[in-house]
Amino acid sequence: MNARERSLVYQLELMKVHHPTFRCRIVHGIKGERLVCQGNIQPTPISDSYGVRIEYSIGSRPRVWVDRPKLRIRDGWDRIPHTFREGGPRPCLFENQDWNPRMLLATSVMPWFLLWLVFYESWLATGEWQGEGHPEREAKVAETSPEVRP
Amino acid sequence: MLIHATANRQLDLLIEALCVQLSLTETQHTTASRAYQTLGDWLSESTLLTPYAPSVYPQGSIPLGTAVKPRRGLEFDADGVCLLTTRYESLTASAAYDLVLSRIREHGTYRDKVEARERCIRINYEGDFHLDIIPAIPVDAASTRIFIPSHDRSGWDPSMSNPKGFEAWFHSRETVQRVLGSVRADAEPMPPPTNSAEKPPLQRSAQLFKRRRDVYFDHHPELAPKSILLTTLVANAYRGQSLVTDATEQVLSTLGALLPESGPPRVDNPSNPGENLARHWTEDRRAYGAFLRFRADFQAKMTGLQQLRGLDKIADALRELFDPDGAGFVDRALSSTTASFQKARVEGEVAMSPRGSNLVSRATAAAATAIPRNSFFGDE
Numbered sequence: 001m002n003a004r005e006r007s008l009v010y011q012l013e014l015m016k017v018h019h020p021t022f023r024c025r026i027v028h029g030i031k032g033e034r035l036v037c038q039g040n041i042q043p044t045p046i047s048d049s050y051g052v053r054i055e056y057s058i059g060s061r062p063r064v065w066v067d068r069p070k071l072r073i074r075d076g077w078d079r080i081p082h083t084f085r086e087g088g089p090r091p092c093l094f095e096n097q098d099w100n101p102r103m104l105l106a107t108s109v110m111p112w113f114l115l116w117l118v119f120y121e122s123w124l125a126t127g128e129w130q131g132e133g134h135p136e137r138e139a140k141v142a143e144t145s146p147e148v149r150p
Numbered sequence: 151m152l153i154h155a156t157a158n159r160q161l162d163l164l165i166e167a168l169c170v171q172l173s174l175t176e177t178q179h180t181t182a183s184r185a186y187q188t189l190g191d192w193l194s195e196s197t198l199l200t201p202y203a204p205s206v207y208p209q210g211s212i213p214l215g216t217a218v219k220p221r222r223g224l225e226f227d228a229d230g231v232c233l234l235t236t237r238y239e240s241l242t243a244s245a246a247y248d249l250v251l252s253r254i255r256e257h258g259t260y261r262d263k264v265e266a267r268e269r270c271i272r273i274n275y276e277g278d279f280h281l282d283i284i285p286a287i288p289v290d291a292a293s294t295r296i297f298i299p300s301h302d303r304s305g306w307d308p309s310m311s312n313p314k315g316f317e318a319w320f321h322s323r324e325t326v327q328r329v330l331g332s333v334r335a336d337a338e339p340m341p342p343p344t345n346s347a348e349k350p351p352l353q354r355s356a357q358l359f360k361r362r363r364d365v366y367f368d369h370h371p372e373l374a375p376k377s378i379l380l381t382t383l384v385a386n387a388y389r390g391q392s393l394v395t396d397a398t399e400q401v402l403s404t405l406g407a408l409l410p411e412s413g414p415p416r417v418d419n420p421s422n423p424g425e426n427l428a429r430h431w432t433e434d435r436r437a438y439g440a441f442l443r444f445r446a447d448f449q450a451k452m453t454g455l456q457q458l459r460g461l462d463k464i465a466d467a468l469r470e471l472f473d474p475d476g477a478g479f480v481d482r483a484l485s486s487t488t489a490s491f492q493k494a495r496v497e498g499e500v501a502m503s504p505r506g507s508n509l510v511s512r513a514t515a516a517a518a519t520a521i522p523r524n525s526f527f528g529d530e
Binding site for chain 1: 160489507
């Protein structure tokens with residue numbers, strides 16, 4: 001293990017510090033250990049409150065889910081922008097170069113999740129993803145949108 | 151200053167943005183002010199009118215700052231007064247009207263665009279705009295009160311009118327009260343009105359009331375309160391709130407306490423004592439009943455709006471209240487607030503709360519956690 005890499009235990013402890021209402025545990029599965037954190041987040045005072053889950057195992061990208069309320073697809077769209085289909089839809093919060101295992105989930109993935117939800121709600125309302133992101137993805141989404149904005 | 155501790159403040163940013171969308175555009179403003187100017191010049195250059203030193207000035211929602219864009223492709227209208235300086239005995243209402251009308255018709259551009267209406271003269275401009283000009287004479291030299299023609303133009307309407315006085319009264323009601331000693335622990339210090347450079351909250355609130363009236367009385371326009379009555383009620387009930395949402399709630403609850411179920415009250419024109427702006431309610435009791443229901447419904451919907459969570463649900467409620475035609479006012483308002491949020495995010499102004507699971511403005515939360523840069527991604 002890379003010496004500067006944060007261990008699952010360390011990640012868990014820092015989650016407790018920054019997100020005291022979250023329930024975090026280390027699960028031992030067939031593929032090894034993974035950290036599972038669950039809790040509620042409400043990005044802004046007028047945002048909905050979301051029950052979310054983060055899973056992380058050393059050597060892979062952290063993965064996130066919105067457990068409730070279920071993510072919704074806007075009428076006329078075939079998918080939610082900036083999500084992964086596999087095991088999801090799962091919000092896709094970052095590009096590979098944005099994250100490395102020396103970073104803390106508590107202060108990177110967690111705030112990115114909050115930001116993503118703000119843009120998701122705004123997209124649900126207007127059909128416009130205003131949080132930017134990978135440009136190719138953006139173009140793709142725009143093409144599949146049947147909506148013509150004035 | 152984009153994320154605030156209270157939902158009310160956050161919602162207010164969105165409603166404020168909606169008011170901006172409902173307001174006349176810069177272009178519409180310029181069009182209107184040029185129209186007043188050009189017409190004024192044209193009238194003063196007339197030898198027949200010279201003895202009366204004619205002057206044209208705007209009246210109504212444009213100088214009040216309460217104009218809203220018309221619904222469904224209707225034209226926006228600007229109102230103006232053409233004041234002829236003379237004595238009551240020296241010029242009859244019909245002579246005044248004819249003098250102004252014929253002078254306007256002499257103008258090459260106006261000739262085919264003039265419409266003689268009951269008391270006013272309408273000039274239809276290219277595009278989506280018309281100007282209604284009402285000829286008037288001063289009541290006396292000491293006040294801003296004027297006489298305007300009676301409905302049949304057989305004489306000067308004895309009930310008089312005072313648009314400049316009304317404007318002065320309305321603007322005097324705009325003062326924002328600073329609330330001291332009421333700062334909540336989780337809220338930031340009382341901010342100056344966010345819109346000080348734009349419009350005072352009273353003007354914004356009057357805009358919301360007017361738009362809501364247009365929507366609510368869509369199928370019964372004959373029952374709708376006139377703008378001057380609505381504007382007077384709103385300005386009377388306003389208590390200096392710095393947020394348009396608070397102002398609107400204050401007005402709604404004050405009106406609820408003030409308007410008797412038993413029958414319509416008198417509403418004096420603050421700039422023209424003796425004129426009951428609510429006489430329509432006395433003449434048609436259905437109109438008063440409809441107004442009471444309008445108020446109760448508006449209040450219930452505003453209260454419901456405050457309790458909603460989720461931008462999409464809030465946008466739906468705002469559309470129902472102010473833009474049921476789906477003209478895009480709410481979408482554009484929300485896009486503009488989300489764009490401001492994104493700008494703040496890029497500039498590093500958005501941070502994560504030290505208490506955990508929400509976002510805050512870095513400027514207002516000292517212990518907030520800065521957010522590393524990220525780009526949202528996703529698969530094909």
